[in-house]
Amino acid sequence: MARAAPALVVLGCLFLAMPPALGEPVAPLVSWSEPQADTSGSRRQGAADDAAAAAAVPSRARRSATAAPCQPSSTAVDTAERLAKLRALMRQSGVAAYIIPSDDEHGSEYTANADHRREWITGFTGSAGDAVVTMTDALLWTDSRYWVQANRQLDCNSWTLMKKGEPDVLSIEKWLGKNLDRSALVGADSRMLSYNQWSTWDNYLAGLGGPRMLPIEKNLVDEVWGADRPAYPDTPITPLDVKYTGVAWQSKVEKVRDSMRASGNDLLVLSALDDCAWLLNLRSGEVPYTPVFRCYVVLGLDAMHVFIPAEKISPEVRSHLSDTGINPQIHAHEEVWTLLPQLSAAANSVALTTPVVYHTGSSYKLYKAVQPGKVKFIASPVLYMKATKNSVEAMGMRRAHVKDAVALIEMLAILSEEVPAGKYWDEQMVVEALAKLRWKQENSHGPSFDTIAAFGKNAALPHYEPSNATNVPITTDNLLMIDSGGQYSEGTTDVTRTVHFGTPTPVQVEVYTKLLKGCIDLASVKFPKGYTMQNLEIVLRAPLFSLGLQYGHGSTHGIGHFLAVHESFDYAYDVNFFGSQEPGYYREDDFGMRLENIVQVVPADVKFKSTTSFLTFETTTLVPYDKKLINTSLLSPDEIKWLNIYNQHIRIAVGPELIRQNKTKAYKWLMEHTQLIS
Numbered sequence: 001m002a003r004a005a006p007a008l009v010v011l012g013c014l015f016l017a018m019p020p021a022l023g024e025p026v027a028p029l030v031s032w033s034e035p036q037a038d039t040s041g042s043r044r045q046g047a048a049d050d051a052a053a054a055a056a057v058p059s060r061a062r063r064s065a066t067a068a069p070c071q072p073s074s075t076a077v078d079t080a081e082r083l084a085k086l087r088a089l090m091r092q093s094g095v096a097a098y099i100i101p102s103d104d105e106h107g108s109e110y111t112a113n114a115d116h117r118r119e120w121i122t123g124f125t126g127s128a129g130d131a132v133v134t135m136t137d138a139l140l141w142t143d144s145r146y147w148v149q150a151n152r153q154l155d156c157n158s159w160t161l162m163k164k165g166e167p168d169v170l171s172i173e174k175w176l177g178k179n180l181d182r183s184a185l186v187g188a189d190s191r192m193l194s195y196n197q198w199s200t201w202d203n204y205l206a207g208l209g210g211p212r213m214l215p216i217e218k219n220l221v222d223e224v225w226g227a228d229r230p231a232y233p234d235t236p237i238t239p240l241d242v243k244y245t246g247v248a249w250q251s252k253v254e255k256v257r258d259s260m261r262a263s264g265n266d267l268l269v270l271s272a273l274d275d276c277a278w279l280l281n282l283r284s285g286e287v288p289y290t291p292v293f294r295c296y297v298v299l300g301l302d303a304m305h306v307f308i309p310a311e312k313i314s315p316e317v318r319s320h321l322s323d324t325g326i327n328p329q330i331h332a333h334e335e336v337w338t339l340l341p342q343l344s345a346a347a348n349s350v351a352l353t354t355p356v357v358y359h360t361g362s363s364y365k366l367y368k369a370v371q372p373g374k375v376k377f378i379a380s381p382v383l384y385m386k387a388t389k390n391s392v393e394a395m396g397m398r399r400a401h402v403k404d405a406v407a408l409i410e411m412l413a414i415l416s417e418e419v420p421a422g423k424y425w426d427e428q429m430v431v432e433a434l435a436k437l438r439w440k441q442e443n444s445h446g447p448s449f450d451t452i453a454a455f456g457k458n459a460a461l462p463h464y465e466p467s468n469a470t471n472v473p474i475t476t477d478n479l480l481m482i483d484s485g486g487q488y489s490e491g492t493t494d495v496t497r498t499v500h501f502g503t504p505t506p507v508q509v510e511v512y513t514k515l516l517k518g519c520i521d522l523a524s525v526k527f528p529k530g531y532t533m534q535n536l537e538i539v540l541r542a543p544l545f546s547l548g549l550q551y552g553h554g555s556t557h558g559i560g561h562f563l564a565v566h567e568s569f570d571y572a573y574d575v576n577f578f579g580s581q582e583p584g585y586y587r588e589d590d591f592g593m594r595l596e597n598i599v600q601v602v603p604a605d606v607k608f609k610s611t612t613s614f615l616t617f618e619t620t621t622l623v624p625y626d627k628k629l630i631n632t633s634l635l636s637p638d639e640i641k642w643l644n645i646y647n648q649h650i651r652i653a654v655g656p657e658l659i660r661q662n663k664t665k666a667y668k669w670l671m672e673h674t675q676l677i678s
């Protein structure tokens with residue numbers, strides 16, 4: 001994985017290697033000799049695809065719209081009328097093709113239903129994919145994770161599946177170059193495409209002598225969608241108290257201005273939703289699982305403009321943002337398009353943000369709104385500030401993990417009693433029950449992403465999510481993997497535990513112990529400040545490698561403070577960075593397991609002090625491992641010592657909270673599962 005390149009993708013809480021930008025070829029993280037997770041695709045979580053697992057639906061890919069009628073799957077969506085209306089609008093706009101990407105105008109990882117344009121026009125609900133519609137063709141590009149699902153959902157009489165990543169499948173720009181006239185225009189809403197993506201495509205087409213890309217002011221899919229298009233959630237925008245954030249928004253603004261002075265920019269445009277929410281100490285809930293809201297901040301050295309949905313500019317927001325010194329001006333969200341050109345006219349150097357892991361970077365429309373020659377692309381200065389938590393945020397993150405541990409431990413205690421006793425449980429019941437337990441915790445804002453509860457061979461699919469079609473009962477015959485997290489006013493959590501309610505096989509015990517060994521070894525490592533996961537990852541993977549096994553996804557992601565569960569960061573570790581460490585192993589049609597902790601980067605105590613500071617990790621997640629799955633004779637004395645200290649730490653941190661909440665059964669489970677190991 002390239003450092004500071006958006007070369008990573010998330011599945012649930014899980015992190016996969018991904019292409020730098022839409023449409024670019026991907027090199028897998030490592031090459032596999034065994035079936036593995038697909039490592040290409042979008043940043044987004046795959047929507048629950050039913051039979052993605054097993055079903056081997058024959059591919060209807062690459063069928064031309066003019067070929068003989070095909071047999072659409074019974075689950076296909078009829079989009080003929082939508083397409084006819086779209087084509088009529090395309091004719092009016094004078095474009096031969098129209099591109100519908102999956103992104104929202106802020107390049108977010110998760111998007112609101114109102115932004116599911118590509119999903120609505122195609123019928124395909126997977127979260128990664130780009131559609132192109134011409135007068136005769138309609139094509140969907142998506143990666144291998146979604147091919148089965150796309151075949152089930154696309155009406156093959158209208159749509160052609162373009163299997164992104166297959167050697168003989170053209171990329172979007174090559175397809176456009178090959179199939180359109182040189183003089184043709186390719187329309188798109190330039191808010192929904194990053195500057196990088198737009199220019200990659202348009203530069204390629206310019207090199208051919210046409211066709212060329214053309215920004216279209218109105219979103220044509222929205223025009224067709226009309227009144228049926230869902231509204232954004234009406235969740236208000238509310239201040240997050242300084243007792244949680246630790247720092248007033250005014251101080252954050254001054255810090256960002258310092259960085260602007262240092263980099264010689266007198267105007268900065270922030271478009272990533274978590275950047276805005278963090279800077280302003282405001283939260284809402286417009287995007288699933290993420291307490292953010294549509295927002296741009298245009299910051300000058302002595303002026304500040306905030307653009308948020310007009311209906312959410314409440315007296316509370318106004319009073320929170322009132323400050324006689326900084327005096328921010330609050331505008332309706334879409335006013336950025338009229339005001340930014342004026343503001344940039346008066347500026348010398350305007351900073352727009354480059355892509356990071358979970359944000360596509362500034363849109364092409366933002367780029368075009370700034371006077372030519374004044375744009376400077378920089379990594380968002382908020383990136384580092386947001387990733388390295390202040391002491392109040394760090395304390396909150398730890399507090400959130402105590403409450404979250406109560407919920408998950410309670411769930412595990414219930415399951416470990418009821419499953420062996422023969423009471424019926426299935427994956428979807430676990431998802432629901434666990435969400436309820438989380439909601440009961442103080443200051444809970446619910447789950448931080450779609451819970452993955454995967455039993456048996458379902459767990460062998462790293463991005464599996466239970467749905468009606470795949471849901472299976474949980475028994476004592478195989479492993480259960482639960483990957484879930486919560487949002488709390490104090491912080492965000494993300495944890496994966498794998499458990500067995502019967503007798504695990506020797507192979508399961510051996511592999512689990514190796515994963516645990518990797519977690520312990522990495523958590524114990526001491527390293528110079530500035531090191532990255534890439535530098536350290538071998539420590540996590542080596543124990544599994546020793547068995548000749550591996551996994552096909554990345555091993556870490558940043559995590560927000562009551563913000564995005566996947567938070568972009570610049571990879572170089574510094575004190576109070578919080579992120580995941582998550583090794584896994586997936587054996588097709590058999591079982592899967594993953595262990596995931598959130599860790600905090602802390603100063604390391606080293607024997608020989610120098611000018612270089614050394615760092616290490618402190619494990620923030622407080623949920624015991626499954627003793628049944630640990631073969632202690634495979635652990636070193638130091639590893640056993642680490643495990644005993646960790647268990648003791650869980651007892652001290654979570655035990656009293658379980659007692660305070662009267663959860664005696666869960667407390668008993670905790671005591672049993674944190675006994676001294678030798």
Ligand SMILES: *[C@@H]1O[C@H](CO)[C@@H](O)[C@H](O)[C@H]1NC(C)=O
Binds near residue numbers: 468
């Ligand atoms: C799944 O099954 C439940 C219970 O039978 C039903 O209420 C629900 O509508 C189904 N969901 C979908 C997406 O089919």
Ligand SMILES: *[C@@H]1O[C@H](CO)[C@@H](O)[C@H](O)[C@H]1NC(C)=O
Binds near residue numbers: 509631633
């Ligand atoms: C634990 O590992 C040791 C060393 O590889 C092995 O001999 C033993 O059989 C294992 N025990 C179990 C219960 O799997």
Ligand SMILES: *[C@@H]1O[C@H](CO)[C@@H](O)[C@H](O)[C@H]1NC(C)=O
Binds near residue numbers: 660661662
């Ligand atoms: C715990 O139980 C005690 C005694 O029954 C009760 O007074 C207390 O309110 C309970 N606490 C919680 C958090 O439910």
